[in-house]
Amino acid sequence: MHRDQGVRGHGYGALDVMRVRQDFPALHQEVHGKPLVYLDSAATALKPQAVLDACAHTYGRDCANIHRSVHTLSHRATSTYEAARARVQRFLGARSSAEVIFVRGTTEAIHLVAQSYARPRLQPGDEVLVTELEHHSNLVPWQLVCQATGARLVPVPVTDAGEVLVEAFAERLSSRTRIAALAHVSNALGTVLPVRDMIRLARERGAATVIDGAQGVVHAAVDVQALDCDFYAFSGHKLYGPTGVGVLYGKRELLADMPPHQGGGGMIETVSFAGTTYREPPYRFEAGTGNIAGVIGLGAAIDYIEGTGLDAIRAHEEALTAYGMQRLAEVPGLRLVGTAPGKAGILSFVMDGVHPHDLATVLDTEGIAIRAGHHCAQPLMERLGVLATARASLAMYNTRDELDRLVQGLHRVHEVFS
Amino acid sequence: MSLVLSLVLSLGTEASMSNLPELYQAVLLEHAKNPRNAHLPEGANRTARSHNPLCGDRIELALTVDQDTITAVGYRASGCAISRASASVMSEAIRGKSLAQVRALSETFHALVTGRSPEAQPESQGAAQDPTALGDLAAFGGVAEFPMRVSCATLAWQALTAALTSNRNDAPG
Numbered sequence: 001m002h003r004d005q006g007v008r009g010h011g012y013g014a015l016d017v018m019r020v021r022q023d024f025p026a027l028h029q030e031v032h033g034k035p036l037v038y039l040d041s042a043a044t045a046l047k048p049q050a051v052l053d054a055c056a057h058t059y060g061r062d063c064a065n066i067h068r069s070v071h072t073l074s075h076r077a078t079s080t081y082e083a084a085r086a087r088v089q090r091f092l093g094a095r096s097s098a099e100v101i102f103v104r105g106t107t108e109a110i111h112l113v114a115q116s117y118a119r120p121r122l123q124p125g126d127e128v129l130v131t132e133l134e135h136h137s138n139l140v141p142w143q144l145v146c147q148a149t150g151a152r153l154v155p156v157p158v159t160d161a162g163e164v165l166v167e168a169f170a171e172r173l174s175s176r177t178r179i180a181a182l183a184h185v186s187n188a189l190g191t192v193l194p195v196r197d198m199i200r201l202a203r204e205r206g207a208a209t210v211i212d213g214a215q216g217v218v219h220a221a222v223d224v225q226a227l228d229c230d231f232y233a234f235s236g237h238k239l240y241g242p243t244g245v246g247v248l249y250g251k252r253e254l255l256a257d258m259p260p261h262q263g264g265g266g267m268i269e270t271v272s273f274a275g276t277t278y279r280e281p282p283y284r285f286e287a288g289t290g291n292i293a294g295v296i297g298l299g300a301a302i303d304y305i306e307g308t309g310l311d312a313i314r315a316h317e318e319a320l321t322a323y324g325m326q327r328l329a330e331v332p333g334l335r336l337v338g339t340a341p342g343k344a345g346i347l348s349f350v351m352d353g354v355h356p357h358d359l360a361t362v363l364d365t366e367g368i369a370i371r372a373g374h375h376c377a378q379p380l381m382e383r384l385g386v387l388a389t390a391r392a393s394l395a396m397y398n399t400r401d402e403l404d405r406l407v408q409g410l411h412r413v414h415e416v417f418s
Numbered sequence: 419m420s421l422v423l424s425l426v427l428s429l430g431t432e433a434s435m436s437n438l439p440e441l442y443q444a445v446l447l448e449h450a451k452n453p454r455n456a457h458l459p460e461g462a463n464r465t466a467r468s469h470n471p472l473c474g475d476r477i478e479l480a481l482t483v484d485q486d487t488i489t490a491v492g493y494r495a496s497g498c499a500i501s502r503a504s505a506s507v508m509s510e511a512i513r514g515k516s517l518a519q520v521r522a523l524s525e526t527f528h529a530l531v532t533g534r535s536p537e538a539q540p541e542s543q544g545a546a547q548d549p550t551a552l553g554d555l556a557a558f559g560g561v562a563e564f565p566m567r568v569s570c571a572t573l574a575w576q577a578l579t580a581a582l583t584s585n586r587n588d589a590p591g
Contacts, residue, residue, distance in 0.1 A: 355498035357473045361441065361564060374474070387474045387497075416442055417499070 015316040020308060021397050023048040034367030037402045042187055042215060042346050042393030043371050045240045047301070054300035055242060058293040066292055067266060067283075081292055084299030085282070091302045092232065092249055093223035099255065101248040101282040102295050106214040107137040109233030109248035110181070112285060113210050114141040116258040117231070117250075118179055124150030129172055129180040129207070131156045131164050132383045135187050136376040138212040142181055151178070158383060162189040162338035166197045177207045184216025184232075188375040188391065189338025190321075190346030192220055199229050208254070214238055218395075219317065219344035221310050224249050236294060240395075241301035245294030248285070255281035262287040305396075313396045320394050321345040324403045331410045333418070337389050345394030348375075351410070354417045356390040362416060366409040440560030441567075442499070449503035449554070454510050459492040466580035470573050472566075475501035479577040488512050488520060493577075498570050500561065505574035507554045517582060524575050527555055531571045533562030 021027055026046045029036050038046060058080070064073035066081045082097075089097040103109045118128070128142045132155050139153075146153050156172045158164055164182075173180075180202040185192050195216075199209045213234040216222055224232050231254070236245035250258075260267055260278055264287040269277040278284045305313065324347050328334055333352035351359055356372035363370055371391045374381045381388060392406055462480035469476045475497025482490035491513050495505040508527075512520045528534075530552070561571045 355473070357498045357567070357570070358442070358500065361567060364564075365441075373472070416447070 015309070015312040015396065017316060017397065017399055024397050025049060027397060031367040032365045037368040037405050039392040039394070039398065039402065039406060040369045040371050041395035042238070042391065044237045044243065045395055046397065047240055047242070048304045050304045051241055051297045051300045055293045055297045058296045065289055077292060080296050084295045087299045087302050088247055093225050094249055095225065096252060098280070098282055099249055099252055101250065101285045102290055103246050103248055104244055104291070105235040105246035106212060106233045109246050110138055110210065110212065111141045112248055112261045113231050114145040116261045117208065117254065118145050119149060120259070122149040122151040122178055125176060126151040126178045127154045127174060127176045129154050129156060129177055131182060132158045133162065133164065133186045133189060133191065133377060133380045134183055135212060135214070138181050138183060139379070158380070161340055162186065162191045163340040164191065164193050166194050169198045170201055173201060173205050177202070177205055179208050179210060181210040181212070183212045185219050185344050186338065187215050187346065188377040188380055188389070189340065189348055190343040191338060191340040192342055192344055196227055199227055203228065215344065215346070221314070230254055236298040236301065239301055240305065242294040242297040244291040245298050260284050260287065264288045308396065316396060317345045317394055320398055320400065320403065323400055324392065324394065327403055327407045331407060332414050334410065337384060337386065346391065347393070348389040348391045350386055350389050351413065354413055356388045358417065359390050359413050362413045363409045366405070366412065368406055368409050441564055443557060443560065445554050445557035446503045447499065449506040450499035453502055453506040455492045455506065456495065457492050458494060459490040462490065464581040464584065466577045466584065468573050468577035468580060470497065470501065470569050473498050473501065473570055475570055475573050477501070477505055477574055477577050479574065479581055481581055483517070486517050488515055493574070500567055500570040501573045504558065504571045507557065508574045508578065511553060511555055512578070524579065526552065527558070527575060528572060530555070531558050531561040531568050
C-alpha cells in the first residue's frame with residue numbers, strides 16, 4: 001500500500017470538493033456546449049486562484065530580479081522566492097533548503113543529475129537501472145549519458161498488471177550498478193512503485209538513487225529522508241503550480257561534489273579570464289534568472305494543498321479511484337491497463353475496436369478532457385502490447401458525477417463504433 | 419454509390435456547430451470498418467510511407483501510374499478511424515484519374531478539412547466548387563471543427579504527394 005512508501009501524515013479528513021472546485025477558475029467553462037470535465041491532470045493540473053494571485057502579484061507588484069539588488073522590490077521578491085524554497089524543503093521533508101534546487105521541471109532536474117553527478121562517475125560497463133514503465137524524461141537523459149560514457153542501461157521489467165516487483169529489481173542489481181533511476185508513481189498506469197525498498201537495496205550495493213517524482217508528489221506524500229533517496233525530482237505544473245518550474249532535491253554531501261551543469265550569472269563567486277569560482281549549492285545550480293514567478297507560484301500551490309489538507313486530498317482521490325475503476329469495468333469492450341494494487345488515480349484503458357484518439361475526440365465533444373497516446377512511455381506501451389491508451393487522471397477537484405459523465409461518454413463511444 | 423447527399427445538406431446548415439455526427443458520420447465510419455483497397459497492388463511503380471507521430475497512424479501507399487493516369491491504388495494503414503477512412507475514401511477517389519485531377523482533388527480536400535472555403539482556392543483544373551462533386555470525400559468536412567485531427571485526415575494524401583513526387587519505388591516515408 002503506498003502509504004508505506006515514503007508517506008507522512010495520519011488520519012483522514014473529509015474533503016469539501018464543491019468548495020475546492022470554487023477555487024479553480026478553469027473548471028468553470030463549457031467545451032462544445034457542455035460543462036468541462038477535466039480528467040487530464042496528470043498532463044497538467046489546473047491552478048487555484050491563490051497560485052494565479054501569487055504569480056500576478058510577483059509581476060504586478062514585487063517585480064524585480066532576485067539576489068542581486070539592494071532596493072526594496074528586489075528584497076521583497078528575494079524573500080518570497082527563498083521562502084518558497086523553504087516551503088518546498090518542508091513539503092519534501094528535506095534536512096536543509098540548500099538541498100532544494102529550482103529548475104525548469106522534472107526533465108531538467110534529471111538531466112542535471114545525469115550530467116553533473118552521473119557523467120563524471122560512470123565508466124564503460126557500468127550499469128544504470130531503470131524500469132520498463134519510465135517516462136521518456138527518466139529514460140532519454142540516461143541513454144544520452146550511457147552513450148557518452150560507455151555505461152549500459154538496464155531495464156527492470158514490469159508485470160502484465162503494470163507492477164514493478166522488488167524481486168525483479170533485486171535480480172537486475174549487480175556489482176556494476178551505479179545508479180537506479182525510478183518513477184515513484186507511473187504517469188501512464190498509476191502504479192505506485194516500492195521505491196523505499198528499492199532504494200534500500202540499491203544503497204546496499206553502493207548505487208545512487210534518482211526518483212522521478214513528477215506524479216509522486218501529487219499522489220503519494222513524500223518524505224525524502226524516510227525514503228533515503230539521493231535525488232528526487234518533480235515539476236510544479238503537475239502539483240497545481242505554474243509551468244516552467246520544477247525541483248531537484250539532492251543530498252547535501254552529493255551536491256557539494258557536483259560541478260555546475262550550466263554556468264552564468266547567479267551561480268558564481270568570482271569571474272575572471274584567469275578562472276572562475278562557483279557558489280555553494282543550491283545556487284551553484286541556478287544559473288541566470290529563473291522562473292521567479294513560477295517558483296513563488298509553486299510555493300503558493302504547496303500552501304494551498306497543505307491548507308486544504310493532504311490527508312483529505314488523498315482520501316478523496318482514493319475513493320474516486322476505486323469508484324472510477326468500478327464504473328469503467330461496466331463499459332462494454334473496455335479493458336483497464338494498469339491494475340497494480342494500491343495504484344494512484346491514473347486510469348488507463350483501451351476499448352475494443354476503437355483507437356484511443358477517436359475515443360478521446362468523442363469524449364471531447366461531450367466536454368470531457370482525457371489524454372490518448374503513448375503518454376511519453378513508448379517502451380511501456382510496447383511491453384504491454386498496445387499502440388496507445390486512453391488515460392483519465394484524477395485530482396482534488398474531480399467528483400463522482402464527473403466519473404459518471406465519463407462512463408456515459410464511453411457508452412456513447414461504444415455505440416458509435418460498434 | 420456514395421451516401422453523401424443528405425449528409426452534405428446537413429453539413430451545409432450546421433457547419434458552425436461542433437457535434438459528434440459532424441465528424442464520425444456514417445460514411446466515414448463505414449469506410450473505417452470496411453476499408454476499400456486495403457492491400458498493396460502487384461506491379462506498383464510509385465510507393466510512399468507516411469506516419470503521424472501524434473496518433474501513431476501509419477500508411478504504406480502503392481500506386482500504378484501509367485501515362486499520367488493512376489490505374490491501380492492500394493495501401494496498408496493502421497491507426498485511428500479518421501486516418502483509415504481517409505485512406506479508403508482517397509483510394510476510390512483517385513483511381514482512374516489523371517495526375518492533374520488528383521492534384522486538384524488534393525488541394526480541395528485540404529481546403530475542406532482545414533475549413534477554408536473552396537471559393538478561396540486558386541482555380542485549378544477539375545477543382546470542385548460544388549461539394550457534391552467530392553463524393554465520399556465530403557464526409558471529412560467535419561474535421562475542420564477538430565483541428566487536432568486534421569493530420570489524421572491528411573496522412574494518406576501526404577503519402578500520395580510523396581509517392582507522386584518521387585520518380586520510382588524509392589520514396590522514403
